[in-house]
Amino acid sequence: MSGVTITFVEPDGTEKIIEDAVVGESLMNVAKDNGVEGIWGDCGGGCACGTCHVYVDEKWQDVVGKPDDIEEMTLDMVTEAQQDNSRLCCQIQVSPELDGVRLTVVPAE
């Protein structure tokens, strides 16, 4: 099966287009494997550190879905930058429906 295409917009505006994301991987791992700037993923996907924060492009919000309660709590800690379309990308798994999704990296600290 061919890979899924994911676009990350890095903090300096650079678009990083990843065309071979594997279904089932977390978007945080995809970003780290491809050296996306600003995604640190300190806690290894544990939903504990908030260093994998992204804004989901508006038209993709329904497909990507909302954070659950636990993710919501961690997002609440990064209130400075939290928005309606905030997600922690370690909590999103690559799926065929996400083909073409566009995410903007929100740097931590």
Next chain:
Amino acid sequence: MTTQETQAPTSSGCPFTGRQKVALEETSLTDPIIQANPRDFYWTMRTEDPVHYDEKLGMWLVTRYDDIVKVLREPLLFSDKQGYEAQYASGFFEEFKQILESQGGGYFPDVIKSDPPEHTRIRKLMDGAFSAHRVKTLEPGITRIIADLVDQIADKADKGEVIDGVREFAIPLTISVICEQLGIDQFNGEKISRWSEAITAQIGRMQNREEMVENAKEICDLQNFITEQMQDREVDPKEDMISDLVHAELDDGSKLTFGEAVSLVRALIIAGNDTTATAITNLLLILATQPELAQELYDNVEDDKYLNRFVEELLRFAPPVRGLAKMATEDTELGGQQLPKGAHLLVMYASGNDDEEKFECPRQFDMGRKNLGSHVAFGVGVHRCIGASLARMEIKVAAKELIKKVHNIQLTVPVAELKYQKTVATHAIEALPITFTKR
């Protein structure tokens, strides 16, 4: 949502800070007065000499938030492994090692305190076990342990007895929780507490030789205990974390060596005890000294978001870990300071959390602050605390169960008389005598 610690007005725009300059040349982090009350020292360093050489310690103290993050984000330039090894049993290392080899089954370096890529390989194995989602499933069990303990001390306090918040609540609490996680059902809490202190002392830089020998023996005892537990799981695997580690297979198909596994079980037994217990002691202290905050907590006790913010601000305001070591692997520059290869750094997390350039009015307990989650009490980067979600849960449940059941928490000695553990690594109160009544 804000309360103040001191009452001295200043010109900085913050209503309260009360900072006082310290003469840096004459001061060391190891001085007893500074040990108890380090904030003015941190502040003076941040303003005058942000990467300050502490002669007595022979270490560079990294005090500004931005520099701390920079160090922690460059794990190859600032090696955790080398920094930790140079700190460990400092001054007595060879003798320490011999004691462990002759009586403790061997000297097993901490594999988790390694640098990438070795560190990445080990860390992947551990992250899943402590994810926020996994910890959420532990909430009922943790609540049961804590509610029992609260009942015990509440009964005692209700008879008018003084409670030591450290030995009678915070320490037994964290030990019970971690033992349940690891699958250790028979344990001696006092022993585990001594083991924790013995390990912490190895990175504390303030033990003398006699204390080192005592501590080394405790660590032998700990390792022998761990070995027994592991051998038990070798033959009879159980559904617990020791079994997981004993039988773990890494990403590359390899297995942990015996020594690596001992070091990981040891890290898990120890790393979260004193640290989380200190946070819970600080919780008691703040409830005892800021009654209006205690009332506010009570009024919001069913609001999970409030509780999470409360815990996070508590960790920023009173971080348990003071400073951990790293070492420069090349000549470099940090915060305007030239550092030679081999420079031994102490990353002052506690100073970062108190940095006014990052946190507005840092001496105010303000859980409404916008950058609440940017504190560095759990570190930053690849070594960021594995147990953060577990620690947060323990502190949250402790706050909740306590405030629901007791009130009028009062300290029976002046704050200025509290004693702290002798170590540069943590900022831990030794005993917290309190009284309170049942609601």
